[in-house]
Amino acid sequence: MKITDLIGPDATPVRVGGGATWSEGPLWLPAEAAVIWSDIPGNRILRWTEATGEVTVDRTDVEFTNGRTLDRQGRVVTCSHGRRAIERDGEVLVDHYGSARLNSPNDVVVASDGTIWFTDPPYGIVQPTEGHPGEREYDDCYVFRFDPATGELTPVVTDLEEPNGLAFSPDESLLYVADTSAALRTDGGGNHWIRVYDVRDGRRCKNGRLFTEVSPGVADGFRVDVHGNVWTSSGDSVQVYAPDGRHLGKIAVPETVGNLCFGGPDRDTLFIAATTSLYRLQTRTRGAA
Numbered sequence: 235m236k237i238t239d240l241i242g243p244d245a246t247p248v249r250v251g252g253g254a255t256w257s258e259g260p261l262w263l264p265a266e267a268a269v270i271w272s273d274i275p276g277n278r279i280l281r282w283t284e285a286t287g288e289v290t291v292d293r294t295d296v297e298f299t300n301g302r303t304l305d306r307q308g309r310v311v312t313c314s315h316g317r318r319a320i321e322r323d324g325e326v327l328v329d330h331y332g333s334a335r336l337n338s339p340n341d342v343v344v345a346s347d348g349t350i351w352f353t354d355p356p357y358g359i360v361q362p363t364e365g366h367p368g369e370r371e372y373d374d375c376y377v378f379r380f381d382p383a384t385g386e387l388t389p390v391v392t393d394l395e396e397p398n399g400l401a402f403s404p405d406e407s408l409l410y411v412a413d414t415s416a417a418l419r420t421d422g423g424g425n426h427w428i429r430v431y432d433v434r435d436g437r438r439c440k441n442g443r444l445f446t447e448v449s450p451g452v453a454d455g456f457r458v459d460v461h462g463n464v465w466t467s468s469g470d471s472v473q474v475y476a477p478d479g480r481h482l483g484k485i486a487v488p489e490t491v492g493n494l495c496f497g498g499p500d501r502d503t504l505f506i507a508a509t510t511s512l513y514r515l516q517t518r519t520r521g522a523a
Contacts, residue, residue, distance in 0.1 A: 237483030240519050247487050250282050251289030252511035259301040262497025271507045274297045276361040282512055290479045298365045301341030306348050313339035315358025315365035321513040328380050330388055334371035341399050341455055347436055350380040353397035377411055390439045399455040403462050404522040409433050412453040426452040455493025459519040467491035496521025
């Protein structure tokens with residue numbers, strides 16, 4: 235597969251609106267034909283509505299929300315830096331691991347069995363503009379699996395410094411997780427890669443290995459299409475990788491990309507949250523369900 239199989243030769247991201255300080259966590263809402271996304275430092279959620287083409291403020295004072303997704307019932311599951319929690323339609327589902335508070339949940343996916351998988355780096359407790367100052371109470375940064383039916387919270391990936399974006403392969407046999415520990419480093423150190431793990435029994439991750447290093451910048455957030463290709467943020471573009479890690483190409487974006495999602499009635503439009511703005515790009519593929 236080539237990049238031209240996935241986007242047209244003249245396809246270019248189109249800015250649909252902006253006004254944010256740092257854009258993250260875009261989510262297509264099928265029932266409303268709209269995209270909501272986080273302006274984390276602005277402590278608000280923005281909305282772009284397809285019917286009008288307008289960007290409006292959806293909500294304010296939202297406790298520094300970041301990534302979000304829909305569960306199997308169409309409810310919005312959100313990462314809250316400020317509450318150090320995973321929320322569903324505004325209600326806190328989980329905010330502790332044992333007796334310790336979570337760090338600052340960052341990005342989230344929902345598996346076909348309804349369990350919620352999320353990353354828990356420290357960004358909301360170490361960056362004053364993205365949450366509230368705090369401590370790593372369990373002294374690490376994990377990827378967790380949360381079962382809302384039982385309340386069970388289980389670490390599934392524990393070998394990353396600062397886990398960030400995550401996504402399943404289309405058949406959920408693989409879990410991709412970004413490590414973005416290079417993001418706040420000023421000495422040139424840290425990680426800017428995506429690792430991939432085998433998912434066993436829908437409950438455990440094994441055999442972690444490097445999928446790809448992303449440069450410039452970091453793989454803040456990413457999504458997977460129906461062919462298993464990984465579409466990831468980076469410092470200057472959306473970069474696309476085949477399931478075997480082969481680099482297929484990059485799509486230049488005028489601003490630093492924070493995250494992205496597939497949407498539209500056929501899930502073939504890529505929405506890109508980048509610094510101050512939201513962009514859209516027509517593709518020749520579809521996002522994995």
